[in-house]
């Protein structure tokens with residue numbers, strides 16, 4: 001297992017290119033199961049999760065071939081197996097998004113039930129309610145979700161849950177509805193840019209969808225879908241992570257391939273803290289004022305502040321001049337990074353889904369353990385600002401969602417090395 005060894009104290013300086021969005025790429029790759037022709041997807045990030053999805057599609061009879069840097073072609077060669085097995089699903093919860101396409105295209109799907117993970121229990125009841133409303137028969141068998149339908153029929157479906165809508169649930173129902181008979185209306189749909197990007201891909205292969213990116217999505221079912229080419233949107237979470245890293249190290253970083261319209265809540269919070277964020281023609285630079293102001297922040301569904309940047313934000317707030325209050329409204333148990341940050345000298349008190357962060361003069365390097373993707377990114381930022389050496393073990397978590405993060409950081413001046421045990 002690899003570790004990162006970081007010598008803290010460098011200010012990040014320079015330019016970095018943001019990769020394509022993982023959380024867009026995964027459902028779009030799954031959606032190619034719906035197509036009768038070849039689908040070419042570009043600006044795919046080179047990540048472990050993307051490779052897992054490619055393996056899963058291979059298990060489901062697709063030929064996935066790389067056609068150049070960040071570009072793959074997906075062709076369905078054999079529709080005889082519709083079983084997404086536990087060995088791959090347990091590696092990546094996003095495997096659940098093959099459920100809707102398999103059901104719509106092959107009329108049956110057997111997908112291992114994803115378990116919980118380090119960020120909480122993460123049920124899939126809304127996904128199942130959604131496909132049931134389209135007429136699928138759904139049961140659990142041996143730890144698998146087994147869904148079948150002779151014919152899916154459009155319906156009105158409400159996808160609101162106790163923590164807001166569901167991103168991959170919206171993706172699943174939207175994908176299933178593309179080939180259903182008649183009209184489907186999804187109310188309380190997730191509004192994330194990744195849903196809008198998936199809808200753009202689906203429209204390019206012939207689906208009839210309107211309203212994606214708003215809480216009401218309308219899908220008119222069609223008889224069949226063709227192949228197409230699609231470019232994945234930039235990763236707003238990677239962009240936010242680098243902006244926070246720049247600010248935390250008191251550096252100055254210019255990011256390219258950023259959609260500022262996807263970053264409004266993030267830039268708003270960063271500016272409140274005292275980070276200078278300047279956008280210019282597809283690029284954005286982030287640099288920090290010497291004094292950081294404490295803030296209150298609550299994670300919310302898009303367009304609110306994203307849960308996937310909560311851990312990184314907490315690290316930045318460790319350097320602010322006073323008490324900040326960060327409340328997690330999407331994954332209330334997503335605070336595994338807090339106990340590791342305490343080992344580095346942070347002053348954070350947790351009360352239920354809220355972290356009260358009191359700024360300290362400095363963090364100090366320590367051996368810490370990555371527990372999930374975004375917590376790992378937070379620990380990397382903590383290591384960059386800490387005095388002395390930080391060793392982060394289990395960095396396979398970060399490889400799931402950040403393309404060559406140590407190379408990108410080294411190019412910005414960070415002292416970070418990957419070492420094998």
Ligand code: EPU
Pocket residue numbers: 022023024026093094121122123124125126127128161162163164165166167168169190307308330331332373374401
């Ligand atoms: N929920 C339910 N029932 C469901 C589905 C979700 O109660 O059937 C709850 C969840 O437990 C959670 C909330 O609803 O409290 C939102 O979950 P959602 O379904 O939206 O999460 P997801 O679609 O499984 C995606 C991202 C996550 C991101 C969340 C929220 C992908 C591959 N994953 O997950 O990203 O945190 O949306 O924005 O798109 C990450 O990239 O590190 C990551 C975890």
